[in-house]
Amino acid sequence: MKETAAQDYLRKRGIYSAEVVKKFKIGFSNRSLAYIVPRTSELRQPLQELGIFNQQTGHEFFSGCVVIPIMDQDGIVTEMYGRKIDRRRKGTAEHLYLPGSHKGVWNADVFVSCDEIILTEAAIDALTFYVHGYKNVTFSFGVSGFTADHLQLMQEYKIKTVFIAYDNDPGGNNAALRLSEKLKKEGITCYRLRYPSSMDVNLYARKVTPADKSLAILFKDPLLMMDKTSSLAVTAKKPTTNEECNDDFPAVSDDSCKVDDVTEAAKEKNEPGATAESSLDEQPAPPDHDLKHKAAVKRKKNGIYMSIKDRDYRIRGLEKNKSYEVMKVSVRVACNGSYYIDHLDMIQDRQRRIFARNASDELEINKEIIKRDLSSLLLVLEEILEEDIVHTDETYLMTEGERRAALAYLKSPDLIERILSDFHTCGIVNEDTNLLIGYLSSLSRKFDDPLAIMFQSSPGSGKSTVMDAILGFVPEEDKRVYTYMTGQSLFYAGENDLKHKVLAIEEDEGAEKANYSLKTMQSEKRITITSTGTDPLTGRNKSFTTTVNGPVAIMSCTTKPFVEEELMLRFLGLGTDESRQQTIAVLERQRKNETIEGMLAKERARQIHHRHQNVQRLLQPVRVLNPYADRLTFPSTSLRTRRDQKKYLTLIRAIAFLFQYQRARKSIMLDGVRVEYIEVLPSDIKLAYDVCCDVMGRSLDELAPQTRNLLNMQVVMVREACERLSIKQSDNRYGQKDIREYTGWSAYQVKAHMSRLVELEYVYCHQGRNGRRYEYEMIYDGSGDDGKRFVLGISNIDVKREQLKG
Numbered sequence: 121m122k123e124t125a126a127q128d129y130l131r132k133r134g135i136y137s138a139e140v141v142k143k144f145k146i147g148f149s150n151r152s153l154a155y156i157v158p159r160t161s162e163l164r165q166p167l168q169e170l171g172i173f174n175q176q177t178g179h180e181f182f183s184g185c186v187v188i189p190i191m192d193q194d195g196i197v198t199e200m201y202g203r204k205i206d207r208r209r210k211g212t213a214e215h216l217y218l219p220g221s222h223k224g225v226w227n228a229d230v231f232v233s234c235d236e237i238i239l240t241e242a243a244i245d246a247l248t249f250y251v252h253g254y255k256n257v258t259f260s261f262g263v264s265g266f267t268a269d270h271l272q273l274m275q276e277y278k279i280k281t282v283f284i285a286y287d288n289d290p291g292g293n294n295a296a297l298r299l300s301e302k303l304k305k306e307g308i309t310c311y312r313l314r315y316p317s318s319m320d321v322n323l324y325a326r327k328v329t330p331a332d333k334s335l336a337i338l339f340k341d342p343l344l345m346m347d348k349t350s351s352l353a354v355t356a357k358k359p360t361t362n363e364e365c366n367d368d369f370p371a372v373s374d375d376s377c378k379v380d381d382v383t384e385a386a387k388e389k390n391e392p393g394a395t396a397e398s399s400l401d402e403q404p405a406p407p408d409h410d411l412k413h414k415a416a417v418k419r420k421k422n423g424i425y426m427s428i429k430d431r432d433y434r435i436r437g438l439e440k441n442k443s444y445e446v447m448k449v450s451v452r453v454a455c456n457g458s459y460y461i462d463h464l465d466m467i468q469d470r471q472r473r474i475f476a477r478n479a480s481d482e483l484e485i486n487k488e489i490i491k492r493d494l495s496s497l498l499l500v501l502e503e504i505l506e507e508d509i510v511h512t513d514e515t516y517l518m519t520e521g522e523r524r525a526a527l528a529y530l531k532s533p534d535l536i537e538r539i540l541s542d543f544h545t546c547g548i549v550n551e552d553t554n555l556l557i558g559y560l561s562s563l564s565r566k567f568d569d570p571l572a573i574m575f576q577s578s579p580g581s582g583k584s585t586v587m588d589a590i591l592g593f594v595p596e597e598d599k600r601v602y603t604y605m606t607g608q609s610l611f612y613a614g615e616n617d618l619k620h621k622v623l624a625i626e627e628d629e630g631a632e633k634a635n636y637s638l639k640t641m642q643s644e645k646r647i648t649i650t651s652t653g654t655d656p657l658t659g660r661n662k663s664f665t666t667t668v669n670g671p672v673a674i675m676s677c678t679t680k681p682f683v684e685e686e687l688m689l690r691f692l693g694l695g696t697d698e699s700r701q702q703t704i705a706v707l708e709r710q711r712k713n714e715t716i717e718g719m720l721a722k723e724r725a726r727q728i729h730h731r732h733q734n735v736q737r738l739l740q741p742v743r744v745l746n747p748y749a750d751r752l753t754f755p756s757t758s759l760r761t762r763r764d765q766k767k768y769l770t771l772i773r774a775i776a777f778l779f780q781y782q783r784a785r786k787s788i789m790l791d792g793v794r795v796e797y798i799e800v801l802p803s804d805i806k807l808a809y810d811v812c813c814d815v816m817g818r819s820l821d822e823l824a825p826q827t828r829n830l831l832n833m834q835v836v837m838v839r840e841a842c843e844r845l846s847i848k849q850s851d852n853r854y855g856q857k858d859i860r861e862y863t864g865w866s867a868y869q870v871k872a873h874m875s876r877l878v879e880l881e882y883v884y885c886h887q888g889r890n891g892r893r894y895e896y897e898m899i900y901d902g903s904g905d906d907g908k909r910f911v912l913g914i915s916n917i918d919v920k921r922e923q924l925k926g
Contacts, residue, residue, distance in 0.1 A: 126186050129205040134326050135247040144227075145189055149182040149202065171219040172200075182216060188243050190224040198224030201243050201261075213604075213629050215242070215262075222261045224269055230256050231273045236281040238313075239266075239299075241292060245285060245321035252325065252332045263287075263295035266302075275306060283342060285313045287320040290448070293463055300345035311342035317436070317450050317461060417500060424504065428493055431455045431485075435497075437463075441505060442614040449501070451475065453490070455483045466498050516595060518734050526734040530781040536807070542732065546725040547713070548589050549705045551582070553814040554694050558590035558675070560774040561692070565598065565622050565673035566741050567777075571770050572642050572674040574628070574691040576683065581696045582706065583677045584626065590675070592725075593732035594622050601626065607633035610641065611649040611666055618672045628678035635687055638674060642690040645670040689760055692767050694815060742780055743797035744773045748805060754914055768812055768914070775804040809914060822880065827873045830863065831882055831900060837862045838898040853886065853895040 126148035130136035140146070157163050159178065167173050174181055185202030192198055202216035226246065231237065238257040240246045246259035260266040263286060274282070282303055286292035300310035315324040315338060328334035418425045423436040436450040452461040460482040464471040472494045480487035518526070532538050536556065543555045557573065564570035575583035591599055599622040610618075618641075625631045631638065640647050648667045674691070712718050746769070754765040776783065776798060783798040823831065837859070842852050859870050874896070877883045882900040 126205060129186060133244055133248075133322055134331060135244065135251050135322070137251045140247065140251055145191075147187045147189075149180055149185050149187055151180060151183050153180050154178070181218075185216060188226070188247075190226045192224050192228060199261075203244065212627070217261060222265055222267050222269075225258055225267075225273055227255075227258045228273060230258070231277040231279065235277075235279055236283070237274070237279050238283045238285055239270075240321055241286040241295075242320070248322045248325050248331070249285070249335065252335055254335065263291050266299055271302075271306070274303070274308060279308060281309045281311065283311050283313055283339070284345070285321050285338070288315055288317055290463055292320075296345070304345075310345040312345055313338040313342050317452070419504070424501070426497065426500070428496075431489075431493060433493070433497060435501065438501060438505060442617055447498075447501060447505060451494075451497075453479050453483065453493075455485060458483050466494070466501060472498075516597065516733070516737065518737065522731075522734050523738065525731065526738045527781065529731065529735050530738060530778075533782075535779065535782075539732075542593075542728045543589055545721060546589055546592065546728055547709065547721065548586060549709050550697060550702060551586055553811055554586050554696060555590065557692065557694060557771070557811060557815065558586065559593065560771060560778065561673055561675065562590055562594050562599075562622050563736065563739065563777060564770055564774045565620050565671070566739065567770065567773065568645070568671055569766065569770060570671050570673035571767060571774070572691045573676075573694055574683065574688065575675075575677040575694050575696065576681075577677075577679070577696040578698060579679050581698050583694075583696045586696060587624065587626075587675055587677055591622065591624055592729045593736065595733040595737055598622060598736070599624060602630070603627070604630040605634040607637070608649065610634060610637040610647060610668060613668050615667060616669050619669045621672055623672045623674050625674070625676040628676050628680065628683065631676065635684065639687055639690055641668075641670050641672055642674060689763050692815070739777065739780065742777070742785075743795060744776045744800060745797050746772060746776075746800040748800060748802065752805070752914075768808065771811065772800055772804050772808040775807055776800045779804070812914065823876070826869075827876050830859075830865070830870070830873045831877055833863050834859065834883070834898060835900065835902055849898055849901070853897060855895055 127136060130141075130146075153172070157167060164173065168178070171181055173179065182200065182202035184206055185204055188201045188203075189197045190199035190201065199222055200218050204212060204214050204216070225231075226243065227250070234256040236256060238246075238249055238254060240249065240257065240259045241263055243259050246257045249257040258270070260270065273279075284296045284299060286296050296310075296312050300312075303310050313321075315321070319327075321335075325331035325335055416427045423434050424438060426433040426435070432454045434452045434454075438447070438449050441447055441449075447466040448463065449466055450461065450463050451466075452459055460479040462475050462478065464475050466472065473491065476487045476490040476494060479485070479490045483490075529535075529538070539559060540552050540555060543551075543559075548555060554575070557571075561571040561573045575587055577583045591601060598620070600618065601624045603626045605625065637647055646667060646669045648665060650663050650665045652661050652663055676691075713721070749769070752769075754761060754768065779801075780798055783801075785796050785798060787794050787796045789795075838849060838852055838854070841854070842849055845852070856867070856870050856874065859865070859874070860867060863870070874883065878885045878896075882898075884897040884899050886895040886897060
């Protein structure tokens with residue numbers, strides 16, 4: 121590996137070593153592999169099958185990554201890990217593995233000579249141990265990446281002890297518990313290496329220097345993983361497997377490090393902390409006290425701080441709780457230079473008792489004192505959480521002036537033109553159709569069946585810019601924007617946190633693991649998960665069911681030319697303008713943004729965003745009925761049209777919904793209840809039709825001249841037959857013989873051109889018994905003669921004619 125950028129990255133992470141790079145064959149993907157192995161090379165196909173090249177685009181999969189191969193004991197590469205060193209593009213995945221299931225174990229040779237293994241969460245953490253002298257290390261493929269290959273090696277070489285060095289965060293701690301349960305069944309003793317909260321091994325080694333001594337401290341008193349109910353269960357002294365070092369933490373090398381746990385760790389006592397719990401229980405408990413009167417409570421950006429006599433508490437993570445039933449926090453208690461920290465749900469009595477017991481052992485304080493501290497602490501945290509939830513649930517309260525301005529805007533006769541003009545003022549060049557559909561899709565969040573849209577274009581085409589502009593008009597309380605989503609992240613949102621919200625994912629790659637959740641949420645309007653947990657009353661395992669309610673309007677972007685069909689069936693696909701004319705216009709706007717006019721436009725954009733958020737707040741949920749629905753038509757040539765028509769009808773409804781302050785409110789009695797509604801107008805259908813033609817439409821230019829001639833002749837033939845027989849076009853059937861007799865074309869010509877017309881769905885083929893006879897139905901209705909794009913099978917309403925009827 122000779123790339124300076126990659127070497128600098130490894131030095132920055134404190135893990136560069138020429139010896140280690142050579143031993144583990146660490147490399148860097150600098151986008152040159154495509155030149156070394158061109159598409160004509162025989163090696164190209166095998167590399168595509170392995171995933172080194174993307175099978176669809178042909179691009180290097182690990183482009184811009186430091187690459188660490190995972191090899192078996194014979195030196196055969198079984199897996200590869202890539203770490204992006206430069207994330208210039210928003211939403212780019214940092215960690216990449218070859219497609220498919222994980223295979224192999226990194227540094228597998230060490231299992232032969234050791235009976236103790238250090239297991240980290242990621243490759244960078246494992247290299248951190250290795251370069252500082254801890255050779256008996258390997259890594260899993262993330263918190264859920266401990267594989268059967270890892271277990272097989274441990275069983276084969278009779279590994280006795282595993283030191284779990286996963287990140288000190290909820291995900292890492294929960295994964296460590298699950299893993300320890302699995303390994304315990306194999307007779308393997310597990311210890312949890314402890315370092316400050318929210319840190320991983322690499323960050324800890326860089327912040328607390330020298331790294332070799334700070335890493336040694338982790339092994340002086342690791343946590344024995346006893347049972348699945350405790351994230352920091354029972355402290356047991358375990359001799360270090362490495363060189364002894366001073367008990368005190370060395371100095372922090374970076375003054376900008378803001379992790380309070382590091383400074384607390386520096387106060388750790390030289391002698392082992394806890395006496396037996398039984399001896400502490402013999403001490404008389406002090407008199408009861410009231411935290412609210414005797415504790416000093418301070419709320420800061422990085423946590424809540426409370427002092428009770430000589431005991432200092434710090435609570436973090438309270439703001440992440442969005443319901444009254446859960447209070448998962450990180451609690452640290454410090455006393456006389458010692459400290460104890462753990463994650464727990466403060467509402468769970470059993471978890472509080474475990475915390476009190478362990479803190480009592482660590483700090484040598486009567487556990488009854490800690491229990492009463494936690495009880496009083498719970499009262500204060502409940503008040504703070506209640507205030508936070510109430511504040512979070514409150515929507516923005518408009519002033520009377522803002523309300524009048526928003527109402528006047530919604531009553532504008534040129535409302536659509538004003539919305540598009542505002543987008544352009546905010547910096548978007550052209551893209552009118554995408555902007556309008558995106559805006560209407562965001563409004564559909566208020567429906568029971570909202571639209572979902574996917575911007576699918578090349579990198580750098582501006583799709584993220586368009587989506588960000590649309591989201592800028594959505595009120596903050598009505599949107600959730602994520603860069604990355606884990607497979608189960610949606611299941612652990614609050615029950616109604618996503619209901620009638622816009623859920624935006626900045627890049628489709630960041631939500632691949634959550635695709636199933638997104639598909640289910642879009643179709644079923646809710647998702648449900650059943651998981652196993654500990655019953656707080658009995659301490660036994662129990663199944664818990666969690667439901668997250670929708671509906672939710674989903675927006676996402678992707679650069680993939682082919683997206684999973686099952687996912688795209690639920691989305692309305694949009695593509696940005698990639699023409700040269702658009703590029704010229706965008707470059708012009710970029711230059712203009714650097715001028716005084718551009719600066720003023722940015723200031724106006726802030727005002728526009730605020731106004732549109734008020735406009736959307738003013739739109740009230742109201743039923744929309746379409747009196748013209750039974751006159752509309754939609755193609756029925758494929759199964760996907762069952763979903764496509766729903767998108768089209770929802771788009772019509774969203775347009776009418778936007779104009780609710782310009783429509784008469786009607787009402788009807790339904791089961792004794794008066795229900796208000798507004799009606800769709802022909803102009804709404806006309807606008808939806810034009811928009812759909814722009815997005816999903818086609819042009820007659822796609823046909824060869826002779827094929828188009830045959831199509832036009834068939835149109836006349838079918839019209840004449842329908843008039844003669846007094847039937848509808850959809851009821852008329854004809855064969856190739858009829859075409860030959862009417863046109864005079866040869867059998868070869870008719871067969872060749874009809875095949876193309878059927879393929880493009882201008883004509884539908886009804887296949888006879890045993891495939892021996894073909895009958896055709898004309899779907900094309902003559903649209904597109906004016907040169908505009910059109911959609912086959914969707915009827916357009918003559919606005920003037922329909923309005924005159926009304």
